[in-house]
Structures are given as structure tokens and as C-alpha cells.
Amino acid sequence: MTDFLTLILQQSVNGIYLGCLYVMVALGLTLIYGVLNQINFAHADFVTVGAFTAFFTATRLATKVLGMPDIAAYLVSLVTALGAGAVLGVVVSAAVFAPLRRSGADELRPLIATIGVSVLLENGQLALFGPVPYQFDSPLARETLRVGRIFFSAHSALVVAVSIAAIGALYAFMRFTFIGKALRAVAQDRETAGLMGINQNLVIALTIVIASALAGVAGALLGPVVVLTPFTGASLIVKAFACVIIGGFGNMEGTIIAGLLVGIIEAFTVQYLGSGIIDLVVFAMLLAMLVLRPTGLIAERKEENV
Amino acid sequence: MSLLRAERLNKSFGGVRAVQNVSVAVPEGSIFAVIGPNGAGKSTLLNLLSGVYQPDSGSLSFNSADLVGLRAHQRVRLGMARTFQKIRLFRQLTLLENVLAGFHIHQDLPLWKCFLPVAVGRFREEARELLAFVGLEARARERAGALSYGQQRMLEIARALATRPRLFMLDEPAAGLNAAEVEFLLQKLTHIRDKGATVIVIEHNMDLVMNVAQRVFVMDHGVPLFEGTPREVQSNHQVIEAYLGGEFAA
Amino acid sequence: MAAAPWLITTPYWRGILVLCAMNVMLALSLNLVLGYTGQLNLGQSAFFAIGAYVSTILIKTYGWNFWLAALAAIVAAGLVGVALAAFAVRLRGHYLAIASLGFAVITYQVLINWEDVTEGVRGIYGILPPVSDTVGLFYLVAGIAFLIYFLLDNLVRSPVGDTLRAIREDEISAASLGVHSAVWKAFAFGLGAAIAGLAGVFYPGFVGTLVPDAFGIIESFTMMAMVIVGGAGTMIGPVIGAVLLTFLPELLRGVGELRLMIYGLALTLVVLFMPGGIVQAWVAVRNRLRS
Numbered sequence: 001m002t003d004f005l006t007l008i009l010q011q012s013v014n015g016i017y018l019g020c021l022y023v024m025v026a027l028g029l030t031l032i033y034g035v036l037n038q039i040n041f042a043h044a045d046f047v048t049v050g051a052f053t054a055f056f057t058a059t060r061l062a063t064k065v066l067g068m069p070d071i072a073a074y075l076v077s078l079v080t081a082l083g084a085g086a087v088l089g090v091v092v093s094a095a096v097f098a099p100l101r102r103s104g105a106d107e108l109r110p111l112i113a114t115i116g117v118s119v120l121l122e123n124g125q126l127a128l129f130g131p132v133p134y135q136f137d138s139p140l141a142r143e144t145l146r147v148g149r150i151f152f153s154a155h156s157a158l159v160v161a162v163s164i165a166a167i168g169a170l171y172a173f174m175r176f177t178f179i180g181k182a183l184r185a186v187a188q189d190r191e192t193a194g195l196m197g198i199n200q201n202l203v204i205a206l207t208i209v210i211a212s213a214l215a216g217v218a219g220a221l222l223g224p225v226v227v228l229t230p231f232t233g234a235s236l237i238v239k240a241f242a243c244v245i246i247g248g249f250g251n252m253e254g255t256i257i258a259g260l261l262v263g264i265i266e267a268f269t270v271q272y273l274g275s276g277i278i279d280l281v282v283f284a285m286l287l288a289m290l291v292l293r294p295t296g297l298i299a300e301r302k303e304e305n306v
Numbered sequence: 307m308s309l310l311r312a313e314r315l316n317k318s319f320g321g322v323r324a325v326q327n328v329s330v331a332v333p334e335g336s337i338f339a340v341i342g343p344n345g346a347g348k349s350t351l352l353n354l355l356s357g358v359y360q361p362d363s364g365s366l367s368f369n370s371a372d373l374v375g376l377r378a379h380q381r382v383r384l385g386m387a388r389t390f391q392k393i394r395l396f397r398q399l400t401l402l403e404n405v406l407a408g409f410h411i412h413q414d415l416p417l418w419k420c421f422l423p424v425a426v427g428r429f430r431e432e433a434r435e436l437l438a439f440v441g442l443e444a445r446a447r448e449r450a451g452a453l454s455y456g457q458q459r460m461l462e463i464a465r466a467l468a469t470r471p472r473l474f475m476l477d478e479p480a481a482g483l484n485a486a487e488v489e490f491l492l493q494k495l496t497h498i499r500d501k502g503a504t505v506i507v508i509e510h511n512m513d514l515v516m517n518v519a520q521r522v523f524v525m526d527h528g529v530p531l532f533e534g535t536p537r538e539v540q541s542n543h544q545v546i547e548a549y550l551g552g553e554f555a556a
Numbered sequence: 557m558a559a560a561p562w563l564i565t566t567p568y569w570r571g572i573l574v575l576c577a578m579n580v581m582l583a584l585s586l587n588l589v590l591g592y593t594g595q596l597n598l599g600q601s602a603f604f605a606i607g608a609y610v611s612t613i614l615i616k617t618y619g620w621n622f623w624l625a626a627l628a629a630i631v632a633a634g635l636v637g638v639a640l641a642a643f644a645v646r647l648r649g650h651y652l653a654i655a656s657l658g659f660a661v662i663t664y665q666v667l668i669n670w671e672d673v674t675e676g677v678r679g680i681y682g683i684l685p686p687v688s689d690t691v692g693l694f695y696l697v698a699g700i701a702f703l704i705y706f707l708l709d710n711l712v713r714s715p716v717g718d719t720l721r722a723i724r725e726d727e728i729s730a731a732s733l734g735v736h737s738a739v740w741k742a743f744a745f746g747l748g749a750a751i752a753g754l755a756g757v758f759y760p761g762f763v764g765t766l767v768p769d770a771f772g773i774i775e776s777f778t779m780m781a782m783v784i785v786g787g788a789g790t791m792i793g794p795v796i797g798a799v800l801l802t803f804l805p806e807l808l809r810g811v812g813e814l815r816l817m818i819y820g821l822a823l824t825l826v827v828l829f830m831p832g833g834i835v836q837a838w839v840a841v842r843n844r845l846r847s
Contacts, residue, residue, distance in 0.1 A: 111650055115780070120820030287643070
């Protein structure tokens with residue numbers, strides 16, 4: 001294999017790994033938009049909560065209190081992060097989204113409410129954990145695997161594996177279970193779904209919980225590889241929005257492709273540009289996208305009915 | 307004398323041809339009805355006339371002015387007003403504020419003067435008259451969202467009339483109205499016509515159409531089917547088939 | 557209110573008064589765009605920044621007179637505001653929110669990275685206010701804030717206010733009444749940006765130094781909290797919100813770190829239960845007392 005080819009492959013592998021992380025974060029956003037037609041601005045902060053939950057589980061609870069080995073502790077932390085995300089989803093769904101739906105609010109109010117929740121979560125965690133970054137050491141991050149001349153860490157392999165499992169499970173759920181189909185029905189046409197006996201509120205709540213659980217797991221996977229502060233999730237929000245917009249709001253397949261795309265682009269450019277500049281570039285791409293094709297690369301157009 | 311002329315209008319969405327080869331000439335000072343089974347393309351036609359959509363092909367003129375390329379808000383200045391099938395009011399604003407908003411194109415205060423304490427009573431009187439015209443002047447200071455459906459429809463009409471249109475287009479105004487309200491609507495439309503305006507009304511309610519329209523244009527599946535007087539339309543067997551056949555075939 | 561600077565004698569509190577006047581201007585500027593025209597603009601802090609940086613750089617690097625530099629900065633902010641409106645024209649609610657957020661982030665990054673011009677994170681030092689005495693500065697800034705309030709109050713009572721509200725309530729039916737929403741959005745954004753820029757012109761002199769950190773997303777969020785908690789879509793609401801959110805953190809010194817958390821909670825609760833903010837609560841109480 002030539003050096004150049006190796007470089008391309010290596011960066012692609014890195015890109016896929018990054019992309020999977022972004023997909024996990026963005027998928028929840030797009031799911032919520034699909035059923036609610038609303039953006040959850042607090043979504044990235046769910047990720048942060050997941051990361052902190054995983055951190056405390058893995059480094060304190062599982063190892064010190066329960067005496068589990070490092071790797072097992074980390075895997076357990078994935079589960080607790082999922083749980084934390086789910087719980088957060090239930091709370092926000094019941095306390096914020098449901099009341100606003102009941103009072104027939106317009107588009108702006110739920111958006112502003114989620115902004116409030118986001119600031120609340122960020123600064124709440126700031127008060128609890130302080131601004132100093134935490135060192136989240138995952139045992140898998142230190143192990144390097146090798147296929148041919150391509151290197152990657154065991155952690156990235158886990159990330160990809162978990163992502164594929166999660167996405168696969170989600171697909172199966174949407175396609176084959178009754179609740180999953182109900183979810184798709186509500187996403188397509190809420191009124192008609194209601195008329196057909198589907199409990200909209202239950203479906204919507206369930207979607208939010210699934211999306212938040214995904215965010216929690218994403219946080220757990222993210223923890224070992226980024227600087228862990230209360231603002232970790234917020235720093236991701238740029239790219240998460242980019243994925244959702246490029247892929248098309250509410251469009252699962254589009255979001256997955258967009259996530260991988262953003263990951264690969266970042267992998268190829270991070271060596272030449274700082275990460276602050278990358279944020280700028282991604283956002284600029286996002287703005288260009290919004291101007292040229294607001295419905296995303298792949299989404300179908302939804303004409304407003306006059 | 308045709309106030310509005312459309313020739314061979316076409317509009318497709320994705321693969322669906324919503325309006326195909328539609329040509330109409332609307333005589334000035336008449337009430338012109340557009341009818342057809344559901345999905346016939348009537349609303350799309352109205353959207354083409356009012357500028358919400360631009361036609362894929364065909365020509366459209368109002369008072370000899372070419373409309374193609376003109377956006378919706380520009381057509382209002384020419385003298386075209388409309389209401390919507392799904393009532394669109396400014397719910398959080400009062401009835402008076404709703405109607406006042408309709409005078410937008412007649413406001414001629416220079417922008418800089420708006421930063422000064424100006425006497426803003428200019429159109430208040432006329433706004434109240436319009437509210438009285440639809441029987442709502444007593445509730446002028448209430449929020450529009452508090453009205454009943456029929457009253458909201460009337461408010462929408464009053465607001466559109468504030469633009470002082472020569473052509474007034476209504477999309478299914480009688481939908482959701484009870485018999486008394488329909489009668490009231492009939493009177494109002496006739497009055498508007500008598501005052502010199504031209505009215506285009508899309509309707510399902512045959513009573514209204516037959517009683518009030520001078521000419522009727524029938525569409526089915528986006529295609530023009532027939533045009534004539536109400537009596538001619540009633541006895542045309544193609545039209546009857548389109549309605550009855552549509553019911554059974556759907 | 558006007559007597560306040562004489563009653564309050566500590567320089568620190570007098571400074572807070574100046575800050576309050578600036579916040580009033582900022583809240584009013586955002587209210588024009590968000591409260592009256594219904595456009596969710598999360599990037600208002602960027603215009604504040606443009607006002608501050610353009611005027612400071614013109615004064616320090618090119619030796620301009622303060623008032624000329626201020627004028628240039630306000631015009632610059634206004635023009636950028638009109639440019640941002642181009643997004644508002646094409647994008648619905650949440651798309652616009654994200655785009656404006658992106659705009660704020662990009663502006664922030666530009667301020668940090670364009671070091672030749674802005675000195676980046678190092679900051680610009682030794683900036684003098686147009687009036688060196690704090691009391692005098694307060695009267696100047698507060699006077700301007702009052703003027704802005706007066707002008708905007710007239711504006712929203714005029715037919716322009718009707719037009720903006722129509723766009724906020726339902727853009728499509730506004731178009732059916734002849735409203736060219738693109739032009740009016742540009743107007744609202746531009747004017748709001750110019751006013752924010754005007755506030756920005758006084759900020760560096762007041763603080764003495766200029767660093768990008770003062771103009772982040774937190775600033776945008778705080779402005780939004782002022783407008784919404786006070787009462788969006790009214791004139792007095794943003795003023796109440798600005799005064800409240802300027803003085804509250806000072807009075808609650810102990811809970812300093814929790815300030816933003818409280819704002820977030822307040823914003824969420826207001827949007828959920830009292831979307832009209834303090835003004836709505838006040839009107840409800842007054843009606844209850846009357847009946």
C-alpha cells in the first residue's frame with residue numbers, strides 16, 4: 001500500500017469514528033424534530049449530562065465502590081448514561097414539551113423554552129462540577145488496534161460498534177414494532193395518527209426519551225476523547241445542527257449520512273486548521289446550506305398548505 | 307370587459323399536475339364562482355391568481371397588467387385581495403388591530419414621521435365601518451382569537467376589504483358556517499359586488515353559488531370541465547358525472 | 557430615576573446605573589426584532605460587539621473623533637443587521653435561530669482570530685469614555701436610552717408597528733394585505749442592530765478595556781432573557797427586564813455563579829406559564845384587583 005493511500009484510509013477511519021459520534025448526537029435531534037416539529041436546543045446538554053454520569057459511574061461508582069475492573073466499569077457507565085439521558089428526557093418532555101403542546105403554543109415558545117433549559121443545565125452543571133476539565137480515562141482509549149497499516153484505538157472500535165448497534169436497534173424498532181410504526185405515523189401526520197387511535201402524547205414522550213437516551217450514550221462515548229466540562233455538549237452543538245440541517249430535519253437516513261460526512265471532513269482538515277476554525281467552517285457550511293437548500297440535501301420538500 | 311384574464315395556466319407539484327391548461331376570463335363587476343369536487347385544483351388556481359404560487363406556464367393579467375412574476379404582496383397594490391380556506395387571522399391582536407393592518411397599502415406616512423408622535427387616527431373610522439359592515443363593531447377591542455368560527459370568517463373578510471380591492475377572491479368562505487351565517491355571507495358578497503367590486507369565490511356550497519354567481523367555472527382533477535351560467539352548469543351532464551362519479555370512485 | 561445618580565454615591569453603583577442604561581438599549585433593540593416582528597434572533601450580541609469594536613478601533617488606531625467613530629460603528633452594525641435579515645427572509649423560526657446563532661459564533665471567532673485588527677484575546681486597553689465623570693456618563697447614556705425609548709414607542713404605535721406585528725402573527729396573510737415582509741424584516745433587523753451597536757459604542761469606554769469575551773452567546777441569551785422575562789412585544793417590558801437583570805445579580809451577590817442558571821430557569825418558567833412576562837403578570841393582577 002502506498003503511503004498516500006494509507007493516509008487516506010487512516011483519515012477515513014478516523015472520520016467514520018468521529019462521524020458515528022456526531023450521528024449519535026444528531027439522531028436524537030432529528031427524531032425529536034420528526035415528531036414535534038421542534039428543535040430541542042438543550043439536546044447537546046443532555047450529552048454533557050450523559051458524559052458526567054458515565055464519568056462518575058466509571059471512575060467512582062463502579063470501580064471504587066463496587067470494585068469492578070476498568071473495562072467493565074466503562075461498559076456499565078454506558079448503561080447508566082443511557083438511563084440518565086432517558087430520565088432527563090422524561091422530565092423535559094413532561095415539564096416543558098407537554099404543557100406547551102397543551103396550551104397550543106406557537107413555534108417560538110418551545111424553542112425559547114429549550115434554550116432556557118439548555119442554559120439551566122449548563123450552568124447547573126457548572127455549579128455542581130466547576131469549570132475545570134475532568135480527566136475521563138477510559139481503559140479502551142489507551143489500547144491501540146491495528147488492521148494492516150491502519151491504526152485505531154479500541155475505544156473508536158467500541159464507538160462504531162455501539163453506534164451501529166444503536167442505529168440498527170432503532171431501525172428495527174421503527175420498522176417492526178407497533179410502537180415504532182406509531183412513531184413514524186405521528187411524524188408524518190400527527191392529526192391523522194391521532195384519529196386512528198394512536199396516543200400522540202405517549203408516542204411523543206417515548207420519542208423524546210429514546211432521543212435523550214441516545215444523547216446520554218453519546219455523552220458516555222464522547223467523555224474519554226474530549227475535554228470534559230459542563231460546556232462539552234454545547235461545543236458540539238454546531239456540528240450536531242450541521243448534521244441535522246444537511247441531512248434534513250426529521251430525516252434519519254440523511255442525518256446519518258451527514259454525520260459521517262461531517263466526521264470525515266473534520267478528520268481530513270483537523271491537521272491543517274485548529275478546532276476553532278473548524279467550527280467556523282462547519283457553521284459557514286451550515287449557513288450556506290440554509291440559504292441554498294434549507295430542506296437539506298436529501299429531504300423531500302414539505303410545502304406549507306395555504 | 308374582463309378584469310382578470312388567465313390563459314392556459316399550468317402548475318405541477320412534484321409529479322402532480324394540480325392545474326392543467328386552465329383559461330378563464332372574469333367579467334368585471336360580476337360574482338364568478340369556481341366549483342369542483344375535492345382535489346380539483348381550485349385552491350391552487352386561487353393561489354396562482356393571488357400570487358402565492360407562480361405558474362409553470364401560461365399567462366395571467368389583471369386589468370391588462372401582466373401578473374406573472376409579481377409576488378402576492380405586489381398584487382394587493384394592484385387591487386386584488388383574498389381570504390384563505392383555513393382562516394388566517396392575527397389571533398393575538400384585536401379585531402380593530404386586524405382590520406387596521408389591512409390598510410397597509412394605503413398608509414402614506416413617510417418613515418421618518420413614524421418615529422414622531424403622529425396622529426394615528428387616520429383609518430380608525432373606516433376600520434370601524436368595515437367592522438360594522440360585518441356586524442362585529444361591538445367587539446372591536448376583543449382579541450380575534452376569541453371569536454367564533456363564523457365571526458372569524460367575517461373578520462377576515464372585513465380585513466381584506468380594508469385594502470379597497472377591485473377584485474376580491476374568497477376560498478371556500480362558507481365552509482363551517484351555519485345556514486344563517488351563509489345567508490349573511492350571501493348578502494355581504496352581493497353588497498360588495500353592487501359597490502363595484504368583482505368577486506371570485508371558490509365554493510362547495512351550491513346554494514350560495516346558484517343564488518349569487520353570474521358565471522360558474524367547473525374544474526375536476528386540475529382540468530377545466532365547463533363554464534357557464536349557474537343554470538347551464540346545473541343541467542350539464544359532464545358536471546353531474548364529475549360530482550357523482552367522484553363520490554363513488556373515491 | 558433621573559435623581560438616582562445623586563442618591564447613589566458609590567462609584568461602583570453609579571457604574572451599575574450606566575450598565576443598566578446600556579442594557580435597556582440592548583433589550584429594546586432585541587425586542588424590536590423578537591417581540592414586535594417575531595424573529596428569533598440569537599445573534600444580537602454580535603451587533604453589540606460590532607458597535608464596540610468598530611468605534612474603538614477607529615478611535616485608537618485611526619484617531620477618529622469619538623462621535624464620528626460612533627456614527628460609523630452604528631451604521632456598520634445596521635448594515636450587518638440588514639444582511640442578517642436576508643437569512644430571516646428565507647428561513648422559518650428554528651432555522652433562523654440556528655443561523656443567527658451561527659452568525660454570533662462566527663463573529664466571536666472573527667474577533668478572536670483577526671488579531672491584527674482586534675488584538676484578539678489580548679484585548680484593547682486604555683479606552684476612554686466620551687465623558688470621564690461617571691455621573692455625566694450616566695446622564696449621557698441614560699439620556700440616549702430615553703430618546704431611543706421615545707422614538708421606538710412612537711414607531712410601534714404608528715402604522716409601522718401594525719406592519720411589524722402583522723409579520724409576527726402571520727406572514728402569509730400579511731402578504732395578502734400587501735405587506736412586503738422581506739423589506740420590513742430588513743428594516744427591523746437593521747434598526748435593532750443599529751441600536752445595539754449604539755449601546756456597544758459606550759461600552760468599551762465604560763469598562764476601559766475591550767475583549768471578545770464580553771460579546772459571546774451568553775450576552776445574546778441575557779438580552780433575550782431581559783426581553784422575555786420583562787414582557788416581549790411591549791415597550792415597558794424590556795425596560796423592566798433590563799433593570800431587573802442588571803440589578804438582581806448585584807443584589808444577590810452570594811449566588812453569583814448561579815446567576816445564569818437562575819436566568820435559564822426564569823426564562824423557561826416564563827415561557828411556560830406567563831409568556832407575556834412581568835407585564836402580563838402585572839396586567840393580570842391589576843385586572844383582578846379591579847373586579
